[in-house]
Amino acid sequence: MQPVIPFEPVLAARLPEGDEWIAQIKWDGVRMLSYYDGSHAELINRRGNRRTLQYPELARPEAYCRADSVILDGEIIALSGGKPSFHEVMRRDSLKNEAAIRAVSPQVPVLYMVFDILYCNGIWLLDQPLSRRQQTLSEMLLPHPHVQNVPSYHEPAQLYAAAQKGGLEGIVCKELSSTYAPGGKDKRWQKCKIISDVTAVAGGVTFRDGLVNALLFGLYDDAGKLHYIGHAGAGKMTVQDWRNLTAQISGMITEQMPFAELPQRSKGSVWIKPELVFKLHYLEWNTSGTFRQPVIQSQVELPPLSCRMDQRTQT
Structure with a gap:
């Protein structure tokens, strides 16, 4: 599988309104796509660099996804004081030595916050609306201690207020009808930043x-x-x-x-x-x-x- 350049949100000055929008927490982590073709698996970041070595607990997608082949999109995060910490996740992401990774992994546990599915069982889902992709993602993900399906909310203003109270980075608002444009960046996905x-x-x-x-x-x-x-x-x-x-x-x-x-x-x-x-x-x-x-x-x-x-x- 050729690496996919992730679809990106644009900055929004105000929260969108209407039933066609859902909102998700904006995680302060490392954007990561998980690839599995039925026999081989890779974790690849937004710049196309492999990170499978750095996150061995996520190196087997078949352990957290029931699909025979799949591409998942999400954010790898590490927590500090109960909140996502970019500094902490970079303690993992910057390592290159297997022995160092084994030593640091228990000290810096990570979570893969999955919010999209681009390919499933041999079929590309890029042209399907987000609502359909979210349904497929929910059906495909398996319980796993290091993987979570990112929840969506229909009241962006309430989620933004909760993110403010929790000292989080912000939220991302997405149109339920939005298709996924690799390498794209447009207002169908909007980030509303607190930090x-x-x-x-x-x-x-x-x-x-x-x-x-x-x-x-x-x-x-x-x-x-x-x-x-x-x-x-x-x-x-x-x-x-x-x-x-x-x-x-x-x-x-x-x-x-x-x-x-x-x-x-x-x-x-x-x-x-x-x-x-x-x-x-x-x-x-x-x-x-x-x-x-x-x-x-x-x-x-x-x-x-x-x-x-x-x-x-x-x-």
């Missing part, structure tokens, strides 16, 4: 007592220029994470400033080649073009040039 996030590239660091203690972030414009959007040191990174980052950037230090303009926070900064990408939460954008109260969630494996300025209007 804003951005993926940004680090172009500089500051040190304290020999360790990196903050990073300077930027986003690229259409001309390929990197614009400074702020610095962050607060977040979920541990002391060991900062030590690993300090070692990682040792060969990346450069005298050439990567930003198009000199950042406000340039005193004491050390420039690095813009190669490392991070996911951050933030409160809002300042009129100066920098973000307010950024919080580092985790380092992510994304190409630096994917960190674009249009996230300021599309996240």
Whole structure:
């Protein structure tokens, strides 16, 4: 099976209304498609990278789906304090060594939150309405300790209020008549966010007592220029994470400033080649073009040039 590029929601300024909409929790995890052709299985993320090794408890779809062949779409999450934590799931997703995966798996249990089925028993379901696909998904999923069928609700406003109260990332609203367009992104699926996030590239660091203690972030414009959007040191990174980052950037230090303009926070900064990408939460954008109260969630494996300025209007 060729990897499918997932269908994506667009950002909505207000909640949609009407009986044709359902709402689901927006999980702060890793988008993942599960493939099974009857003999071979793979977990592949939205960028087409295999992640079967990282999640052995999900490596056998026949254990959680009764279909003879299937493609499922969902989000792999890990919990911290009862809430999905991107930092925690990245502790699993970033591992490459089998021994390390075996050691960390009991410490960071994961859930596969499945919300769509694209292929079932040799038949593509892409052109079927979401309502029909959800019915098929419900019929095909088997009870499993690491897999859940994402519930849908017919009152988006109530779910959004509950997500706000629970400190969750937001909700996704979907038209029940919507077909699934691989690689597509349109208003038939809409995300209503409570917590804003951005993926940004680090172009500089500051040190304290020999360790990196903050990073300077930027986003690229259409001309390929990197614009400074702020610095962050607060977040979920541990002391060991900062030590690993300090070692990682040792060969990346450069005298050439990567930003198009000199950042406000340039005193004491050390420039690095813009190669490392991070996911951050933030409160809002300042009129100066920098973000307010950024919080580092985790380092992510994304190409630096994917960190674009249009996230300021599309996240």
